[in-house]
Amino acid sequence: MSTTINPLLEAKGITKYFGTITALENVNLKVHAGECLGVVGDNGAGKSTLMKVLSGLYKPSSGALFFQGKEEILESPRDSQNLGLEMVYQDLALAGNLPIGENIFLGREPTKNLGFLKLLDFNKIKELTNAHLDKLKINVKSADQKVEELSGGQRQAVAIARSTAFNAKVVIMDEPTAALAIKEVGKVLDLINSLKKTGVGVIVISHRMDDIFTVCDRVMALFQGTNFAEAKLSNTSRDEVIGWIMGKK
Amino acid sequence: MEDKDKKIESLHLKLIPYFEKYGILLLLVLMILVMHILQPDVFLSWRNVTNVFKQISWQSMLALGVFMVIVTAGIDLSVGSIMMLSLMILAVVAKAGAPWFIVVLTPLIAGFLCGLFNGLGITLLRMPHPFIMTLGTLYIFRGAGNLISGGTPISGFTDEVRYLGHGRIDLQWLGLEKSQYLPVSLVLIAIVYIIFWIFLNKSKTGKWIYAIGGNPNAARASGINVNKILVIVYSLCGFLSGIGALILAGRTDSGYPNAGLQSELDAIAACIIGGASFFGGRGTVLGVFAGVMIMGILRNGLNLMDVSSFWQQVLIGSIIVLAVYIDVLRRDIGTRK
Numbered sequence: 001m002s003t004t005i006n007p008l009l010e011a012k013g014i015t016k017y018f019g020t021i022t023a024l025e026n027v028n029l030k031v032h033a034g035e036c037l038g039v040v041g042d043n044g045a046g047k048s049t050l051m052k053v054l055s056g057l058y059k060p061s062s063g064a065l066f067f068q069g070k071e072e073i074l075e076s077p078r079d080s081q082n083l084g085l086e087m088v089y090q091d092l093a094l095a096g097n098l099p100i101g102e103n104i105f106l107g108r109e110p111t112k113n114l115g116f117l118k119l120l121d122f123n124k125i126k127e128l129t130n131a132h133l134d135k136l137k138i139n140v141k142s143a144d145q146k147v148e149e150l151s152g153g154q155r156q157a158v159a160i161a162r163s164t165a166f167n168a169k170v171v172i173m174d175e176p177t178a179a180l181a182i183k184e185v186g187k188v189l190d191l192i193n194s195l196k197k198t199g200v201g202v203i204v205i206s207h208r209m210d211d212i213f214t215v216c217d218r219v220m221a222l223f224q225g226t227n228f229a230e231a232k233l234s235n236t237s238r239d240e241v242i243g244w245i246m247g248k249k
Numbered sequence: 250m251e252d253k254d255k256k257i258e259s260l261h262l263k264l265i266p267y268f269e270k271y272g273i274l275l276l277l278v279l280m281i282l283v284m285h286i287l288q289p290d291v292f293l294s295w296r297n298v299t300n301v302f303k304q305i306s307w308q309s310m311l312a313l314g315v316f317m318v319i320v321t322a323g324i325d326l327s328v329g330s331i332m333m334l335s336l337m338i339l340a341v342v343a344k345a346g347a348p349w350f351i352v353v354l355t356p357l358i359a360g361f362l363c364g365l366f367n368g369l370g371i372t373l374l375r376m377p378h379p380f381i382m383t384l385g386t387l388y389i390f391r392g393a394g395n396l397i398s399g400g401t402p403i404s405g406f407t408d409e410v411r412y413l414g415h416g417r418i419d420l421q422w423l424g425l426e427k428s429q430y431l432p433v434s435l436v437l438i439a440i441v442y443i444i445f446w447i448f449l450n451k452s453k454t455g456k457w458i459y460a461i462g463g464n465p466n467a468a469r470a471s472g473i474n475v476n477k478i479l480v481i482v483y484s485l486c487g488f489l490s491g492i493g494a495l496i497l498a499g500r501t502d503s504g505y506p507n508a509g510l511q512s513e514l515d516a517i518a519a520c521i522i523g524g525a526s527f528f529g530g531r532g533t534v535l536g537v538f539a540g541v542m543i544m545g546i547l548r549n550g551l552n553l554m555d556v557s558s559f560w561q562q563v564l565i566g567s568i569i570v571l572a573v574y575i576d577v578l579r580r581d582i583g584t585r586k
Binding site: 055077078111 | 459463
């Protein structure tokens with residue numbers, strides 16, 4: 001059914017060189033609305049590079065990106081954000097010295113006009129933050145709390161909240177559970193499942209088979225910068241996917 | 250029991266931000282009290298207080314500029330040289346007979362351009378650290394200042410040019426004596442500090458400056474053009490050094506080769522005493538002001554007590570170490586363990 005309409009996001013023939021190193025070679029990827037795609041691969045397989053290409057942080061050496069069937073050229077992360085494509089980085093990309101709310105709206109702060117001055121609207125930031133955190137059922141003491149005072153799981157939740165605060169259509173998550181305590185993993189996976197239900201396309205990069213097999217619908221493996229294997233989750237097994245990561249079919 | 254713990258914890262959470270923000274003011278008030286007790290007749294007299302403000306007037310501009318740079322986790326070693334070069338350009342233009350409104354603008358433009366040069370050098374030449382670029386321009390700008398002036402002082406400016414550094418606002422209409430005037434430079438400090446407080450705390454660009462200091466990758470990932478913001482920050486720092494030059498021109502009525510020598514270190518010291526962190530993202534405009542005041546009052550008070558300037562150096566150095574140690578302690582209380 002979903003294959004008849006355009007995928008939300010499609011990458012065709014992505015190649016990326018860093019000097020003489022080939023990080024990605026002719027890689028294809030697609031994700032549909034409400035679908036979760038798992039991307040697996042060993043260290044250096046090109047997962048992070050691919051995600052940075054998708055988010056506009058890197059420009060591909062060749063290849064094209066299609067968003068809802070239309071080709072898009074991303075000059076910066078701002079471009080991908082404007083399309084509704086959001087990224088949750090492994091290092092979370094949060095500024096610890098700023099409060100939760102200001103992190104969620106960093107770069108896209110609501111403002112109010114005071115005469116000729118355009119000033120930040122802190123009340124609105126707080127209001128929107130509280131409403132959004134409530135919607136995602138994320139508990140923190142206060143939206144004014146600095147991010148550096150939060151636990152790893154709370155930070156991950158803030159990072160996900162940040163990615164979904166602007167009607168995201170595709171959310172890309174790099175190792176969303178890697179730095180978390182076990183009891184916090186479940187909450188983050190629940191959050192991913194509820195995102196899917198709202199029609200968001202999710203791409204999860206993970207080493208953890210538990211993550212992949214809990215939230216994903218499809219899984220693809222990168223090996224040495226190329227597409228190695230891909231399957232619906234119902235048609236594969238953990239052992240097979242682990243084999244792909246090591247380059248065995 | 251648990252409720253009580255929670256209450257204490259939330260009280261801590263509420264108090265810590267205030268302490269972080271205003272703790273340095275306690276040190277300032279304490280110093281004023283001590284100086285007042287030691288010099289009860291002189292220290293808080295109208296004449297001495299205005300004197301302190303006149304003495305810190307140009308340093309406060311340099312410190313504010315360096316502060317913004319430090320918030321981005323950078324450093325600007327060239328502010329003293331920017332000020333000297335701007336001052337020399339002002340002096341040369343004034344001697345050439347340019348009208349006063351041109352003369353007044355020259356140091357501001359020169360300072361801004363010097364800062365722009367720093368910012369572009371750091372970002373376009375991809376210098377490994379701003380320390381290197383601004384160490385280079387510390388020499389370049391001072392050398393250039395000596396080249397255009399021939400390395401000799403140039404003196405004698407018109408009253409209009411000297412107004413910001415030397416002007417007085419008469420308060421006799423308030424029933425005060427003629428000697429109880431307000432220095433124009435004090436009003437200027439207040440206006441500039443308020444403008445930059447609003448800029449850093451209430452504008453998007455200001456928030457992004459703090460974000461870059463907190464985590465440049467987060468800023469980049471949020472679509473913030475980090476290099477552009479850095480160029481703006483270094484340009485503004487140069488601009489403020491240019492204002493410093495204009496004030497100094499008014500105060501001394503002269504452009505001289507040694508102007509602002511080592512003042513970049515005073516500016517950095519004021520920021521550090523005021524609670525700015527070298528790691529970036531931390532510090533307040535109010536803190537910088539307190540830092541500048543603490544250094545000014547220390548120098549003034551020690552002069553009043555006829556303490557040798559060598560001891561002043563020792564004391565200022567000690568205050569830097571002490572202030573940062575207090576900061577370390579207060580961070581221990583503030584951070585989650």
